[in-house]
Amino acid sequence: MKITVSSTGLSALDRPRMPMIALVVFALALAVFFVFPDRLSLAAYIGIFALFALSLDLALGMAGIVTLGHAAFFGVGAYTAGWLALAGWQEPITGVVISGLCAAALAGALGPFILRLTGLPLVMVTLAVGVFLFEAANKLTWLTGGDDGLYGMTFSPVLGIFEWSIYGTTDYLYVLAWLALAFYGCHRLTTSNFGLALRGVRENRLRMSLLGSSVLAQLTLAYALSAFIAGVAGALLAQTSEFVGLEVLSVEKSIDVLVILVLGGVGHLYGALLGAPVYLLIKDMSKEWNPHAWMIIIGFMLVFVMLVARGGIHGVLHKVIERSRGKLPNGEPR
Amino acid sequence: MTDNLLEAIGLQKSFGALKVAQDVTLRLRPGERHALIGPNGAGKSTLLNCLVGKLIPDTGSVMFDGQSVLGRKPYEINQMGISRVFQTPEIFGDLSVQENMMIPCFAKRDGAFQMNALTAMSSQRDVIEKAEEMLVEMKLADKRHMHAASMSRGDKRRLEIAMCLSQDPRLLLLDEPTAGMARADTNNTIDLLKQIKDERDITIAIIEHDMHVVFSLAERITVLAQGTPLVEDTPDNIKGHPKVREAYLGESQDAA
Incomplete structure (x- = not known):
């Protein structure tokens, strides 16, 4: 199985500074803080998934590691953050870093074995690892709380100043800061x-x-760098919701994040930023419309992307911008 | 003879019950252009795969410049100075021609490709210039922004050869470099390979079915059939060799 990733808009000679489009996206994200003050919890959740999708883009889009088990690292990050808080380590930033490192360590240990594989065997093994961790967490109730999850944790204020609030103001800015940092890091890397x-x-x-x-x-x-970011995203979910549910390790999460990335566009980093809000908002709205049939909408959306907009949202935007600049798709001036 | 650049002696390789190489011996002298010929299934590609570490022979030894190649990883063998060009060009399809060219330049400069995630590529002029130099030399400079996958087969081949040459290998292995090419492209490739030999101190081993290419390039020829080497000699002696005729025509005849 060969994944086709288009590198349109990526060049080896790009400058390492943040490109314009990323600054625009983050400016918009900041505007959300003022325009929708009552939806900040959802916005923080979207930011976490953008971060998770960014981590997948590093593995899948950059390195071509096709995986259906990325939730393993998300989950390990979330549980680690939860355990740390329950054990009394309530400082959030170091908690996030430690959680990310745990996820990275797992990936570093698995990598030399599973990354020899490619294509379908790789997909199946990553899936198996994900399912194994999910079931293990399900059985080890003394450690993970099993089906009930981990709860009752509290975190100290961010940097000792910003209190957590039920409106999600701190949560959102905190998540956004991590997302911006991770995006900058990934951009430097590419x-x-x-x-x-x-x-x-x-x-x-x-x-x-x-x-x-x-x-x-x-x-x-x-793989380890990607897992680090996925672990950070998981830890952020634990800290902003003060709860770790078993579903952080579920296969559904791995699929969600893959859908987000495909929808947004694989291989450019922006795909993660664009796909997460679109996917999660549509999911949110279609669930309101019909709690049972919402998957149909998502399904149609995916079919549409596969048929007419292969590069996802990023691909479409890129084409529009290039056309308006009078360039042909292969980058040659007209 | 100890002054051979490469000595592969007594190589055997079986896939299950199928013996694809039996007691293959290949000696390459420094600086020569050596052709490997033989009918399909003679074990030519298997031999090359053993030389670059893609396959590990069951028995035998491969010495490159006095050092054993066996047991080393493909990337380590490359670092010893062996480069390989494939029958189907193995390039980075989705990257631009320029990026394709930069990768071997980085790999050469930084050994196992130093994993420096923080230094921007755009600031590393030496690699960019080296890549550009190769593109100009191989007449690919005007295609530098093209998608490598969308180039013609001849151009892909040239790019692959350029990528290998940019690493200044001491031994270049080519597997049917002109397969499926038009006559004009074939002649261009012949000229290119001659030019490479003239301008650089490179030993070339080439697998080829096209006798036109073989006889215009090779200084020595090894003929393989059914996994064993038949003869090793100069092109003139090979042309009329009865064993060679037998291998290709499948019957023993008195060469008149």
């Missing part, structure tokens, strides 16, 4: 030679290794 190496690995592992490059080491590192 414009570095490691980013180019990862795209090389994605396109042709054989050629990469015959050019003197240790493919497995690069894949493992990318």
Whole structure:
């Protein structure tokens, strides 16, 4: 199974500074804070999933690791943050970092074994790891709370100043700050030679290794970095909701995040930022419309993206912008 | 002879009951252009795969410049100075031609491709210039922003050769570089390979079915049939060799 990722708009020679489009997206996200003060909890939730999708884009879009088990790292991050708080470590920022490191350690340990695989075997093994962790968490009730989840945790104010509020004001800005930081990090990575190496690995592992490059080491590192970000997203969910439910490890979460990324556009980082709000808002609205049949809407949306807008939302936007600048799709001036 | 650049001796490789290489021996002298010919299934590609670490032979030894190649990973073998061009060009389809060219330049400069995630590529002029130099030399410069996958087969082949050459290999292995090419492209490739040999200190081993290519390029030829080497000699001696005729025509005849 070869995933086709289009690199439109990505060039090895891009400057490492934040591009305009990212600044616009984050400005809009900041505007949400003032325009929808009563929907900030949902907005924080969307931000967390954008971060989760960003982590998947690093693995799938950059390095070509097709996975159906990314919720494993999201879940490990969430549980770690929960355990830390319950054990008395209530400082949120270090909690997030530790959670991310735990998820990265898991990926670093799994990577050398599973990343030798490609295509369908890789998908099935990542799925199996995800299911295994879910079932383990389900059985180990003394550790995870099982079906009831972890609850009763509290966190100290962010930086010791910003109290958590039920309106989600702190939550949202806190999540947005992490998202911006992670996005900047990922952007730096894609414009570095490691980013180019990862795209090389994605396109042709054989050629990469015959050019003197240790493919497995690069894949493992990318996987661990991706897991770190997924773990951060999981920890943020635990901290903003003060609860860790079993579903953080579910296969459904892995699928959700994949859908978000495909919808937004794989392989450019922006896909995660664009896909999360669109997917989760449509999901929210269609659930209100019909709590039983909402999946139909999502299904139609995916079919539409696959048929007419392969590059997802990012792909469509990119084409529109290029057309308006009078450029042909392959980047040559007209 | 100890002054051979590459010595593969007594290689055997079986896939289950199928013996694809039996006691294959290949010696490459420094700086020569050596052709490997033989009918389909003679074990030519298997031999190349053993040389670059893609396959591990069951028995035998492969020495490159006095060091054993066996047991090393493909990327380590590349770092020793062996580069390989494939029958179907193995390039990075979705990347631009320029990016394709930059990857081997980075890999060469940074060994196993230093995983520096913070230094921007755009600031590393030496690699960009090296890549540009190769593109100009291989007449690919005007295609630098093209999607590599959308190039013609001849251009893809040139790009792959350029990628291998940018790493200054000591041994370049080519697997049917002109397969499926039009005559004009084939002649261009021949000229290119001759030029490479003239301008650089590179040993070339080439698998080829097209005798036109073989006889215009090779200085020595090894003929393989059914997994064993038949003869190794100069092109003139190979042309009339009875064993070679037998291998290709399938019957023993008196060569008149």
